[in-house]
Amino acid sequence: MAKRSSLSIRIVEGKNLPAKDITGSSDPYCIVKVDNEPIIRTATVWKTLCPFWGEEYQVHLPPTFHSVAFYVMDEDALSRDDVIGKVCLTRDTLATHPKGFSGWARLMEVDPDEEVQGEIHLRLEVVPGTRACRLRCSVLEARDLAPKDRNGASDPFVRVRYNGRMQETSIVKKSCYPRWNETFEFELEEGAAEALCVEAWDWDLVSRNDFLGKSLVERSQATHSRGNLGSLQLEVRLRDETVLPSGCYQPLVQLLCREVKLGTQGPGQLIPLIEETTSTECRQDVATTLLKLFLGQGLAKDFLDLLFQLELGRTSEAWEGVACLRVAGMRYLHGVLGPIIDKVFEEKKYVELDPSKVEVKDVGCSGLHRPQTEAEVLEQSAQTLRSHLGALLSALTRSVRACPAVVRATFRQLFRRVRERFPSAQDENLPFIAVTSFLCLRFISPAIMAPKLFHLRERHADARTSRTLLLLAKVRDCGRRREMPRWVLNKGPYLDCAVQNVGNMDTPASRAKEAWMEPLQPTVRQGVAQLKDFITKLVDIQEKEELDLQRTLSLQAPLVKEGPLFIHRTKGKGPLMSSSFKKLYFSLTTEALSFAKTPSSKKSTLIKLANIRAAEKVEEKSFSSSHVMQVIYTDDVGRPQTAYLQCKCVNELNQWLSALRKVSINNTGLLRSYHPGVFRGDKWSCCHQRDKTDLGCDKTRSRVTLQEWNDPLDHDLEAQLIYRHLLGVEATLREKHQQLRAGPKTGAVPTGPGEALGDPLAQLLQVLQDLREAHRASLAGSPRSEPSRLLELQT
Incomplete structure (x- = not known):
């Protein structure tokens, strides 16, 4: 029996956000924190006060988490990013919405004095006395306190208040994981109802002390709003399952x-x-x-x-086919569409076919002195789109063998059922249109429109690239088509785009509604024969292949994750030692974490998966670098080792941590605590303990993982x-x-x-x-x- 909690999160959009830039706009993005731990960062939407993200995530968590918070930030290139506001949902709040919380939530102001994190370890006991009982409070330690100083740490001390008296602990310098082990006693007066208050503070020599948080016994708490900071539309559902x-x-x-x-x-x-x-x-x-x-x-x-x-x-949609493509076809989509999308993003060409929207000044000069004319811009744009469409059709026609067997078998059955249902000669194109309605309309075209939502890119496209993608897959509500049964079509907007026009097999539905889209029609008509030939080969799956399909349906691939990372290299010894990071290409398989100089170089095993004991984040102050993780493992003779790896962003960091945790979740000897710092000189940088083999000052988070499309x-x-x-x-x-x-x-x-x-x-x-x-x-x-x-x- 296993208890599992998961959060399904969809960050939809924001509205009426305040302007943070001198241009009167903002560049908003969202950070999602679970118990003050950043786990998700959305893409930045540039120059808008009403951003649309539409990003979906699923996070697996231990059942003991307390809250999930959504911070809306304004990205700044030269200074620190501004905090616009936040929405916080507690676990108890989510538990009262069995079908999930859905709707608009007003952003609350973020007060630095109210943004606290961490836990404090106390021991309370009542000690009998000769005259009266005494309350003994032992302040043992704290962990994961908020860093308040520029060095990425704090100088924490604790104030204990009870019945009008206050006592303080000593100050622990440069630590978010302090240990005090100090005890205070207070007289217990009969009938006194005052709560014991334990406050954590960051000591500062020059400025005022910073508040780190407090804990009360028998207290109440109220929240309030400070002004209108806009709203955030969210869909969040908590699911607790006993498996x-x-x-x-x-x-x-x-x-x-x-x-x-x-x-x-x-x-x-x-x-x-x-x-x-x-x-x-x-x-x-x-x-x-x-x-x-x-x-x-x-x-x-x-x-x-x-x-x-x-x-x-029926008039209902065949929605299960879409689910099949999402579950089984994502790797195929990346192989076919990935290079085309990458090329569009890298070229950043100005593309426009609508004469009323052409801006000649945006395209520069075609010669040394003469700017391009409108006709030249339109012709160059048409050539660019024809090139992208031709590349996509060529990639599709070559991808028959790369298409997953379950997807091929599904399309074969769909093709056959439609042909049986509509056997007349006038409906001979319907089986092809049925297949392409799934493949193009509901899979390829949406991925072209929003490549980040299909994990093809890390960020949303800029305005120029978005226009190119929009023209390649332009949304128009063209209504129902006589040539197709209603169940083939989506109930929402119909994609009257270059890709889908090819999929419509040269029916009236495939003809451009706007005259300025006409330059693409020769390529569309030329692509019909290619796509028909592709569909014919795609559905021509033999019975032997179907039998093999039954034995090879598992989606778990040997390669779990790969990509470039920086590995920590130590220079020198002692308290003044320095460190550097060397860029290598890492591959995580179902057996080991390996590295090489380049993706094509021979790989060397760094860590065997069976030896992993924990995968956790590292404090920023440890290497004066952010997004560093540590993999704690044992070598071949059982000695504990630690590898420090740096990622380029918070999303990549959490994806690697999630992948490492998932492949090692059943390992024996997983750690329950760890040191988020490094052992430098003669002590740990996080808690100042001098025992290198100390069990750790923070809890591990081995059950916090992100669900990915390629998960088994x-x-x-x-x-x-x-x-x-x-x-x-x-x-x-x-x-x-x-x-x-x-x-x-x-x-x-x-x-x-x-x-x-x-x-x-x-x-x-x-x-x-x-x-x-x-x-x-x-x-x-x-x-x-x-x-x-x-x-x-x-x-």
Whole structure:
């Protein structure tokens, strides 16, 4: 049994933000912190007070986290970034929204005196006395305090107040992880109701002391707003799951798999019922979860084929195919589209086809003295777009073998079902359009429009690059097309773009609505034959390949993550030693963390995964550099070692930490504490302890990870999520079962474990009952956790 918490986060947009720059605008981005730990940074949206991000994340966390905070920042090139405001959601707040918090939240002012972090370790006891009892407060240590000084640390001391008296600890210089081990005593007066107040402060020689936080016993807290700082639209959902051992889910998985197998000969009973009882708001989540579940069982193609049968002739969208592409096709998308997107970003060419929007001054000169004319700008822009479109079509036609087998098999079934449903000669293009409606309309075109949201780029495009991408995949609401059945089309805006026009197979839908888009039409018409040939080869998958597919559906790849990092090299010895970082290319596989001078060079193993004990961040002051992580491991003879690696940004740092933690989560001997500093000279830079083998002054965060598109499947979690969904609609399922039992052609149906094979709904209800009992038993057998002696510092 495992308890898992996860946060699904979507940062949508902001509005009415205050201007922080002299231009009357701002360059906003968001930082997401969980318990004051930065884990996510969105892209910067330049020169706007109403930014749109649309970025989605899923974070796996320990169940003990307290809050998640969203800071809206203004990026500055020359000075420190400005804080615009923040939104803070506590765990208790999120727990009151089972379907998730969704909507606009007003930004609150960020007061430096209220921005506290860290925990303090106290021991409180009542000591009997001759005249009266005394309250003994031992201030032991603190950890993860906010750095208030320019050196990246603080000089903390503690004030203890009770019943009108105050006492202070000594000052610990240059540490965010101080240890005091000092004890104070106060007289306990009968009837006194004052709370014990413990305050942490940063000592300053010249200026006033900085407040670090406080902890109260029996206190209350109020929050307030200071002015209008704009709003942030968020979607945040907390999900707590108790995942049972795999064997508990086998009856549910086997029952669903049997229904899918039977459904290939004709729609069964359970899958249509699940679809019917699923609300619109959670339909996509359920579809993705089911698809992942059947991917693990080798039945993804059969599942999607069953849904295609059910949805042909309906007006609803075939949304499960989109989920299939998201789950199984991202690596394929990166291989096909990545080089084209990179070229667009690197060239930064001025591209414009609309004569009313051409700005000649933006393109400079084509010769030494003569500026370009409008006609020359339009012609050059058309050539650039034709080049990008031609490169994409060429990459697609060469990518048949690179397309994942499950995606090919899915498209083959879709192609065949549409052809069976529309057999007439006038509909001969419909099977091709059905395939391209998924591949182009819902996958390639959105990725061109927003490459960051598909992990193709780290940042959003600037204005010039955005216009190029927009013209390559331009959104227009063209309504419904007679040439296609309604279920093929998206209910939202239709992409009347270069890519999708090719996918429309030279039907009227493929013809440009604006006259100024006409220069692309020859390339569109030329690409139709290429795309038809590509689709024909794509769906021509042999039966032998389908059998191989059943054995190779796991999405876990040997390569987990790769990229350039800087490795720490020490120069000299003693307290004045210096350090430098050497750039190397690192590869993380399912066996080891390796490095090489270049991506194509021979790799050398740095750390075997089985030897990793922790992967954590390093204090900025340790190397006078930010975004440094440490990997604590043991060498071949069991000696503890530490590798220090520097990343280029906070997102890359958290992605590497997440990847390292996920591949080593089942290692034996994982550390529970670590030193966020370095051992320099004769002591740790973080807590000043002189014992190099000290266990550590901060807790490790091995369970804090980010969900990535290339993560391996967690079959038990997917089964648990399906069980949770079915539990929510169990009443509806029981009503349906009663209606079936009362029908004139249906006899009495047993409700015990020995259900007849012909009543899968009764079996499903029995399986849900068994899983409910298994969860109750697991909760009854869980040991109660001891109360923590660490108190979180508050404002």
